[in-house]
Amino acid sequence: MNSKRKDLFWNIFLVVFLLSVAAGIYASSKKVDYIWRWNRLPQYVVYKDIQEVRAPSDGIVSVSGKTVKITPPGSRSTPVLLENVKGISVRNGDTVFEGDVLAKNESYKLGPLLTGLLITLEISVYSIFFAIIIGVCTGLARISRNPFLKKLAIFYIELIRGTPLLVQIFIFYYFIGTIFNLGRMTAGVMALSVFTGAYIAEIVRAGIQSVHKGQMEAARSLGMSYTVAMLLVILPQAFRRTLPPMAGQFISLIKDSSLVSVISITDLTKSGREIVASTFSPFEVWFTVAALYLVLTSLLSYLVQLLEKKMSAQDK
Amino acid sequence: MIKATDVVKIYPNGVKALKGVSLEVAPQEVLVVIGPSGSGKSTILRALNLLEEVQDGEITIDGESLTHPKTNINKIREEVGMVFQSFNLFPHKTVLQNITMAPIHVKKMKKTEAIQVAEDLLKKVGLSDKRDVYPGQLSGGQQQRVAIARALAMKPKVMLFDEPTSALDPEMIGEVLDVMKELAKEGMTMVVVTHEMGFAREVADRIIFMDEGMKIEEDTPEEIYQNPKSERLKLFLSQIL
Ligand SMILES: Nc1ncnc2c1ncn2[C@@H]1O[C@H](COP(=O)(O)OP(=O)(O)OP(=O)(O)O)[C@@H](O)[C@H]1O
Ligand SMILES: [Mg+2]
Numbered sequence: 001m002n003s004k005r006k007d008l009f010w011n012i013f014l015v016v017f018l019l020s021v022a023a024g025i026y027a028s029s030k031k032v033d034y035i036w037r038w039n040r041l042p043q044y045v046v047y048k049d050i051q052e053v054r055a056p057s058d059g060i061v062s063v064s065g066k067t068v069k070i071t072p073p074g075s076r077s078t079p080v081l082l083e084n085v086k087g088i089s090v091r092n093g094d095t096v097f098e099g100d101v102l103a104k105n106e107s108y109k110l111g112p113l114l115t116g117l118l119i120t121l122e123i124s125v126y127s128i129f130f131a132i133i134i135g136v137c138t139g140l141a142r143i144s145r146n147p148f149l150k151k152l153a154i155f156y157i158e159l160i161r162g163t164p165l166l167v168q169i170f171i172f173y174y175f176i177g178t179i180f181n182l183g184r185m186t187a188g189v190m191a192l193s194v195f196t197g198a199y200i201a202e203i204v205r206a207g208i209q210s211v212h213k214g215q216m217e218a219a220r221s222l223g224m225s226y227t228v229a230m231l232l233v234i235l236p237q238a239f240r241r242t243l244p245p246m247a248g249q250f251i252s253l254i255k256d257s258s259l260v261s262v263i264s265i266t267d268l269t270k271s272g273r274e275i276v277a278s279t280f281s282p283f284e285v286w287f288t289v290a291a292l293y294l295v296l297t298s299l300l301s302y303l304v305q306l307l308e309k310k311m312s313a314q315d316k
Numbered sequence: 317m318i319k320a321t322d323v324v325k326i327y328p329n330g331v332k333a334l335k336g337v338s339l340e341v342a343p344q345e346v347l348v349v350i351g352p353s354g355s356g357k358s359t360i361l362r363a364l365n366l367l368e369e370v371q372d373g374e375i376t377i378d379g380e381s382l383t384h385p386k387t388n389i390n391k392i393r394e395e396v397g398m399v400f401q402s403f404n405l406f407p408h409k410t411v412l413q414n415i416t417m418a419p420i421h422v423k424k425m426k427k428t429e430a431i432q433v434a435e436d437l438l439k440k441v442g443l444s445d446k447r448d449v450y451p452g453q454l455s456g457g458q459q460q461r462v463a464i465a466r467a468l469a470m471k472p473k474v475m476l477f478d479e480p481t482s483a484l485d486p487e488m489i490g491e492v493l494d495v496m497k498e499l500a501k502e503g504m505t506m507v508v509v510t511h512e513m514g515f516a517r518e519v520a521d522r523i524i525f526m527d528e529g530m531k532i533e534e535d536t537p538e539e540i541y542q543n544p545k546s547e548r549l550k551l552f553l554s555q556i557l
Binding site for chain 1 (some may be wrong): 349365367390391393394396398399400402404405406407408417421422423465466467470
């Protein structure tokens with residue numbers, strides 16, 4: 001009872017603390033004369049796109065379904081047919097002049113923040129996919145008895161972990177990208193997967209080595225080859241154990257993907273920069289960008305948690 | 317069925333675990349291996365299906381040489397079942413999947429056939445009701461019986477047991493030994509490392525006593541237990557009795 005009351009106190013304290021931090025931020029922005037303009041932001045998330053269809057010539061309108069026919073005055077000129085027009089705002093028999101609005105099409109389009117978010121998501125998904133492939137292969141090579149594979153793996157891992165990601169992105173884009181004529185997207189995804197692959201390789205190696213060696217012996221004693229034993233016995237068990245550190249690595253990848261904005265990929269971060277340039281509202285924009293990254297990363301860790309729960313339900 | 321001649325095993329750390337051990341097991345014979353801790357019992361057993369590479373000597377199973385460099389070791393391991401002290405069941409697979417995995421993926425047996433084989437074996441070890449549970453939900457004795465069934469599913473010619481009951485609570489030892497006795501009765505060729513004297517007396521055709529990487533004595537159970545010749549065996553028996 002007492003400890004419950006104590007918890008309640010600390011929880012309330014936490015809320016008060018966070019609120020005062022927020023108030024502090026607000027107050028300090030007052031000090032620098034910052035004008036908050038949150039109302040400018042929504043248009044960068046979604047905006048209403050208005051498309052107008054205008055009359056190509058003078059004449060009398062006749063509408064049937066989605067087709068608009070404009071018959072110019074005088075019997076010699078041929079009527080103009082406009083097909084598949086949406087949102088028609090004229091009626092049969094109206095007289096229109098060239099340039100008049102015949103129809104108004106309203107549709108909602110994704111603003112730069114959301115298209116940036118989608119690009120970030122796309123880069124992350126591709127990079128995670130390739131990083132897993134690279135990481136698993138390298139992790140297996142790392143524990144292989146073949147000195148060539150083993151040393152190659154160590155060299156790759158050390159090389160990647162010993163140099164900054166930003167530099168790697170530049171090398172992939174300017175050097176490798178130029179030689180092989182790669183687009184920015186490809187270069188960016190490659191840099192991120194090669195970078196993350198090195199870390200995943202170490203996670204995979206640790207995961208495999210954490211599986212008791214009796215498992216491999218039991219599998220081999222049943223006549224399974226090394227490969228079959230690896231695939232059916234060792235890797236499935238290692239996979240479960242590597243899920244939490246893998247999730248951490250994927251979350252890092254999503255965040256690190258913001259660095260590809262330096263090679264002009266319009267991801268979430270680059271979109272943020274562009275919006276700041278046109279609105280001069282850096283505070284609102286960067287808070288929003290941060291929140292959007294947070295949405296992506298929390299979604300991922302939620303999914304991984306679900307997967308973990310599902311897998312651990314098996315062996316109780 | 318099994319013939320090992322002058323087998324030498326030196327571990328990478330320099331420990332000479334086998335200093336020229338020879339043994340022979342005829343078809344349908346049961347050989348029990350005893351000896352103090354560290355004497356090389358596990359090592360010789362594991363050498364018999366090449367879980368340990370040996371540095372010298374020759375081993376043949378059913379006429380096929382294990383030590384010959386051209387031998388397909390996976391093929392021979394199919395014919396040599398092994399049961400470990402620590403069970404080593406696959407924890408991510410159900411009991412049934414543990415048993416059917418090797419027949420399906422190694423022997424390329426049809427799934428329905430493999431399941432039939434597995435169900436028969438589960439009946440034999442008295443665990444038909446456990447076919448769909450995971451190993452973690454079983455007692456030690458039950459796990460070891462599943463491990464025996466798993467090895468038997470490959471229809472091996474030889475079964476190796478490395479202290480199959482020493483990780484078990486006393487009340488579960490009997491159920492595992494009963495399965496092994498049954499197996500011996502059916503004529504399975506077996507090599508068993510165990511300190512269960514009752515089992516050795518009842519089932520073993522011969523016993524070998526090992527110490528410090530060497531075979532010290534080899535004889536019938538009666539002779540080994542009632543009439544030990546070497547001082548080392550006398551000392552060993554006085555310690556375990
Ligand atoms: N993987 C290994 N690496 C190095 N030395 C080892 C290894 N396995 C065993 N040894 C050594 O080899 C010797 C024989 O070991 P072995 O496991 O065969 O003995 P054992 O008779 O089975 O003993 P126990 O009754 O304790 O199981 C011991 O000195 C042991 O320390
Ligand atoms: Mg041993």
